[in-house]
Amino acid sequence: MPVPLYGFLQGDVVGLLILADDADTLEVLARKLQDAASLRVAARDRVRVVYNDKTMDLTMTVAQAGLQALDRFDVISG
């Protein structure tokens, strides 16, 4: 099920709308955001996903992490 999220990539100048699937892992979610921002920020190999001020396990899915429509998540270096 699609979940629209506000994604903020460290180093970028604007937040982006990322359409995630609730079955996406957070690793996939991070990659989606990095791809979406690649015009402005070079992709990094090691990143973390932060949600509600907590670093999340990248193997969790969007649903397992509790991310809901129009929540904010951050992808930061790692």
Next chain:
Amino acid sequence: MLSREEWLPLARKLDWDYSYVREDEVFPEVISGRPWLPHSEWKDWEESFKTSYREYIDNQYEKDMAVQAVHDAVGRIENVQKLALPWLNSLKVHAAALPLAEFTGVIGNLRGARFGRDSAWRTMATFGALDEYRHTQIPLLLFHPLLRLDSQFDWAHKFYHTNNWFAVAARHFFDELTVGQNAIEFHIATNVVLETGFTNLQFVGLASLARESSDHMFERMVTSIQTDEARHAQIGHPVLATVMKHDPKYAQYLVDKWFWRNWRLFSILTGLSIDYLTTPDQRPYSFKEFMEEWIVDQFLRTLDEFGLEKPWYWDLLMDELDIYHHMIYASAYSYRATLWFNFVIPGPAERKWLRQKYPKYWDDMDAVWEQISERWRTVGPGAENELAVHGTAMPTFCDLCQLPLSAGTPRKNTARVLVHDGRKYIFCSEPCQWIFLHEPERYANHKDIVKRVLLGEAPAQLPNLLTDYFKLTPDTWGKDVHHGDYEWLLARKDSAA
């Protein structure tokens, strides 16, 4: 016949006591504003520059003739063609943003002309409305004919009639500031904060930028408008003084709220024009230097004059002087097809200048420009490659100011999510959230572009969004001024090879 000195004091004050209706029915709080006070509290309202209708018309006639003379001398298409390309695009920004925003000022002033609480105030607001008609007509007269030079000047008329994201943000601002506002808040927000705080001085700064850029028509236009602003901006001062006397907390709130809302829009219009759309050798100062010298000092003096405190977010605003408009410009460059004017990438010499002027965060901005430049190097220059050097994912917007979520720094964006009455909102910054929470009934039902897309009210695909919703065309949507063909950019590629 009475002399001017005898007649004016009689004509200025034409209030009387009502016998058939109550005063609060003639001036309802909902449209006159609060605090609601009997006329006895407003009867000493006094403008510092007094004028009669005849004097007003004589002065305005002279000013209009001066603008016309400069337009005839240097306002022809062949004169405009000689301007530097980045500056020409600064003109397009102002050509779109200015005229109909000024027209909303007519509406606000006419509200003051009917619902202002003293007759002298109402007379001055009538002159203010006439001023704002003039400020609508002059830029339309000067800019719209440039359509023959460049189709993007069509946006002088078109901008506010579209759902372009920047038009949505500007309408959200002006609808509240002027169109749907009560007389007291209108005159404080517009005269004291916008005009005394920003545009009166901004126009002085813009005139000097235009002069440096050899754009004498624009210089004359903004100088002429500025002289009106300096006069009618006075209306708000005695209004604020009375509100301050009876409800200082509310006066502080209005000033805090409107300084922030004005800053958001002003930093984009003026910040981009000074630091990016004026060629480096023609920049007399950086935007930050301009703000510190012209806006900040003057605003602090105004606060002091009324016994007001600095806004609670003052430190945050001072920090934003170093970064906010840079983040907006880089965002806008990477989504330039969503706008009606063209952009330029800052080259090595400009980036060196920007680093000198903005040392605090420039490293982070430099990395962004390097990455964008690298994309141009990879795909090669050319109009056909514009969209290969363009954002594809949907950018996001603040639920208060409606501008991109580009606040904070590249390392830490300050956007914040709020759940209010079961709905989720996002704000670019703490002050935008603070304003929302003070008057949620005023803002809660407005939908930003992202919400419109998610609800199916606006197209989700970028090409359809540009043409069907933003009303742009391949001719008018924004591009890189040089389509990526920069000597410095290609030289770096050659040296790498």
